[in-house]
Structures are given as C-alpha cells and as structure tokens.
Amino acid sequence: xxxxxxxxxxxxxxxxxxxxxxxxxxxxxxxxxxxxxxxxxxxxxxxxxxxxxxxxxxxxxxxxxxxxxxxxxxxxxxxxxxxxxxxxxxxxxxxxxxxxxxxxxxxxxxxxxxxxxxxxxxxxxxxxxxxxxxxxxxxxxxxxxxxxxxxxxxxxxxxxxxxxxxxxxxxxxxxxxxxxxxxxxxxxxxxxxxxxxxxxxxxxxxxxxxxxxxxxxxxxxxxxxxxxxxxxxxxxxxxxxxxxxxxxxxxxxxxxxxxxxxxxxxxxxxxxxxxxxxxxxxxxxxxxxxxxxxxxxxxxxxxxxxxxxxxxxxxxxxxxxxxxxxxxxxxxxxxxxxxxxxxxxxxxxxxxxxxxxxxxxxxxxxxxxxxxxxxxxxxxxxxxxxxxxxxxxxxxxxxxxxxxxxxxxxxxxxxxxxxxxxxxx
Numbered sequence: 521x522x523x524x525x526x527x528x529x530x531x532x533x534x535x536x537x538x539x540x541x542x543x544x545x546x547x548x549x550x551x552x553x554x555x556x557x558x559x560x561x562x563x564x565x566x567x568x569x570x571x572x573x574x575x576x577x578x579x580x581x582x583x584x585x586x587x588x589x590x591x592x593x594x595x596x597x598x599x600x601x602x603x604x605x606x607x608x609x610x611x612x613x614x615x616x617x618x619x620x621x622x623x624x625x626x627x628x629x630x631x632x633x634x635x636x637x638x639x640x641x642x643x644x645x646x647x648x649x650x651x652x653x654x655x656x657x658x659x660x661x662x663x664x665x666x667x668x669x670x671x672x673x674x675x676x677x678x679x680x681x682x683x684x685x686x687x688x689x690x691x692x693x694x695x696x697x698x699x700x701x702x703x704x705x706x707x708x709x710x711x712x713x714x715x716x717x718x719x720x721x722x723x724x725x726x727x728x729x730x731x732x733x734x735x736x737x738x739x740x741x742x743x744x745x746x747x748x749x750x751x752x753x754x755x756x757x758x759x760x761x762x763x764x765x766x767x768x769x770x771x772x773x774x775x776x777x778x779x780x781x782x783x784x785x786x787x788x789x790x791x792x793x794x795x796x797x798x799x800x801x802x803x804x805x806x807x808x809x810x811x812x813x814x815x816x817x818x819x820x821x822x823x824x825x826x827x828x829x830x831x832x833x834x835x836x837x838x839x840x841x842x843x844x845x846x847x848x849x850x851x852x853x854x855x856x857x858x859x860x861x862x863x864x865x866x867x868x869x870x871x872x873x874x875x876x877x878x879x880x881x882x883x884x885x886x887x888x889x890x891x892x893x894x895x896x897x898x899x900x901x902x903x904x905x906x907x908x909x910x911x912x913x914x915x916x917x918x919x920x921x922x923x924x925x926x927x928x929x930x931x932x933x934x935x936x937x938x939x940x941x942x943x944x945x
Contacts, residue, residue, distance in 0.1 A: 550592035621802040622769040649770035707754035710745040807930035816846040825887040
C-alpha cells in the first residue's frame with residue numbers, strides 16, 4: 521500500500537516530485553479515481569479536488585483519510601499548524617477537534633491518549649472504538665428479551681395454535697411454539713458487532729488488530745446488524761444504557777452512519793473525510809459551550825431573520841454561526857477557517873480579510889442586534905495572528921471584532937466584552 525501524507529490544498533500528481541506536505545506523487549489509477557469521485561460529489565455541492573491541469577490535482581479543504589480502490593491511502597491534515605513537528609502536531613490537533621465535536625467524555629479526550637497515538641485518523645478512530653468497547657465489555661453487555669418462533673419436538677412457552685393447525689400430514693408430532701429468550705441479540709450489540717467486524721478487516725495497526733480479535737471472540741455469539749440505519753434508530757439512551765453512550769459516535773463514524781461531518785463515496789475503503797470549515801465551526805461551538813457563564817445561552821445557526829421583504833414575503837434567510845445571549849445582551853459570532861496576517865494592516869492587503877464577510881456581518885448586526893452591539897469574526901490562531909485586530913466600526917454603536925481562537929487551548933483570545941469563564945479543550 522502507498523501511503524501519502526499531505527495537508528489541505530496540497531497538490532497531487534502522477535509525476536515524480538520531491539514529497540512534502542504541499543505536494544505528493546500518486547498512481548495513475550488513484551489520480552483518475554479522485555477525478556471521478558470529485559465529479560460525483562460535485563453534483564451534490566461538494567468538491568474533493570480541483571483539476572489544475574492534466575497532470576496535477578489540488579485538494580480542497582477536507583481533512584482525514586481517503587483510500588482509493590487501488591490501495592493508495594491519502595492522509596490530509598489541517599493546514600493551520602506551524603513548527604518543526606508539523607505532521608505529529610497536525611494529527612494531535614485533528615484528534616482533539618474531532619473528539620470535542622463528538623462531545624466525548626474526559627476518558628476519551630484525555631491529552632495523554634491523544635498525544636500517545638501518533639497515527640492516521642482512521643487508526644486513531646478505530647483505537648478509540650476498541651478501547652471504548654473493551655471498557656463496555658468489562659462492565660457487561662446488556663441482554664434483552666425477544667420473542668422466538670420455532671418448531672420443536674417438545675412444548676416450551678406458548679403453543680401457536682394457528683400455525684399448529686396448519687401442520688402438514690406426518691408432522692403432527694412437532695410443536696409450533698413461541699417463547700421469549702433472554703440474550704444479547706439487541707440493536708446496540710448488533711451494531712457493536714458490525715463495527716468490530718469492520719475494524720478487524722481494516723486495521724493495520726498491530727495493537728488494534730490484537731485487541732479487535734480478542735473482543736471478536738467475546739462478541740461472536742451476537743449476530744451482525746442486517747439493517748444498520750434501523751438499528752441506530754432503535755439505539756436506546758435510557759439510564760440502563762448510559763454506559764453505551766460514549767461508544768455510539770465511534771460506531772457512527774466507522775459504519776458511516778448518522779455522521780453529519782463525514783462524506784463517503786461508492787467505494788467503501790478506509791475513508792473518513794471532514795469539511796474543515798464545518799469541523800472548525802463545531803469545535804468552536806463545543807469549546808464555547810463549556811465556557812459559557814451561568815444563565816448564558818449559545819444558539820447555533822440562528823435562523824429567525826431575513827435580509828429583506830418582497831411582495832409581502834421574507835427573502836434571503838440569514839444564518840450566523842452562533843448567537844450568544846446573556847440576559848438582555850446578545851452577540852453574533854461567525855467562524856472562518858482561514859489564515860490572517862496581523863502584519864498586513866494596509867488598505868491594500870487588509871490582513872487577508874474578505875470584504876464579503878464584512879458585508880455579511882453588517883447585515884447580521886442590523887437584523888439580529890438592531891444596529892447596536894458587538895459582532896465577532898473568529899479565525900484560528902497562528903503565529904502571524906495571535907491577538908485581536910483593532911476594532912472595526914460600522915457605526916458609533918455597531919462594532920466588529922476580529923479575534924483569534926486558540927486551537928490547542930480551545931478559547932477565544934483577548935475577548936473582554938463577553939463574560940466567558942475559563943475553559944480549555
């Protein structure tokens with residue numbers, strides 16, 4: 521297997537080049553498959569790669585791992601990482617962001633486990649599932665009663681009279697019975713078995729392989745799920761199933777079911793991709809919710825205001841990323857996954873800011889804040905952007921703050937107008 525490690529917007533080619541995080545060589549079959557898959561995704565509004573010319577592809581802003589049918593595995597890391605140990609740091613950051621987006625407990629998101637496992641995303645996801653399953657098995661899997669209809673030589677449970685009366689000649693000595701069986705064959709356990717079977721087939725990490733096959737022996741009496749979507753809908757979340765709750769997100773990711781961040785194609789290889797803009801938005805949301813003061817609320821994708829009215833109908837729904845409210849005060853926050861440079865504070869460069877974003881925030885301020893208050897554009901913190909920019913004034917009462925978000929600590933930096941409590945990722 522050919523394994524390639526690059527970052528967002530890297531270029532791929534079939535020619536021989538010096539490998540780096542910004543360019544790499546792939547096989548002709550992998551190149552052609554990426555073109556075909558991108559064309560398929562483009563019909564649904566997504567774009568995996570951009571074709572620079574007949575020999576070069578440029579990746580879009582997706583991160584994760586994608587495996588082609590020919591066996592080429594491409595690992596795509598976040599671009600907002602500086603320093604010498606870029607690959608390891610980018611992997612740790614991606615693991616941390618994904619764990620926060622899934623809203624996992626401290627046991628799954630502890631810094632020791634994140635830093636200790638320096639491997640591609642798919643192996644890390646499988647490791648988290650296996651460790652969660654191992655913990656669950658030690659606590660005990662849940663059993664449940666379910667009805668069984670069968671034919672036996674002895675009477676057990678209830679005799680099914682309609683079926684018994686329809687017995688053909690020569691089989692009157694057999695009983696058509698119905699009874700309850702108490703066993704682990706339930707929706708949650710079937711999904712665990714299906715996920716474990718997939719991990720056993722796909723993992724290439726020695727420790728993952730060993731643990732997965734140990735657990736497979738324990739779960740062997742449980743059948744695999746025949747309808748994954750239906751079993752996910754039947755997954756219970758009551759108090760008796762509380763210890764199952766942490767493992768469900770990992771099942772969803774590995775089985776490619778009910779995962780709002782990932783995209784999958786017709787080829788079911790070891791592929792797990794996330795649009796980086798949405799991942800950053802979810803990560804910021806998860807961190808901010810943990811830092812909310814008592815009584816404050818954070819609403820995601822508020823959608824109550826329209827830009828204008830036409831023919832007595834509202835047109836153009838406006839959806840800021842977050843609307844923060846604390847008592848009578850409100851703030852609008854919008855996230856942007858983009859690099860800024862605080863040294864480019866000229867009328868020409870404008871720090872790398874987009875004029876369209878400023879128009880967008882101005883409309884949010886007029887309609888959601890009634891023209892008075894503070895708006896925030898949140899960008900990832902980098903070495904070139906580690907402090908808030910000087911405030912931008914739309915008017916005397918409407919201000920826009922451009923602030924960095926520390927990806928490692930999970931906090932907004934230099935924000936004084938919003939009463940956050942101290943929080944860390």
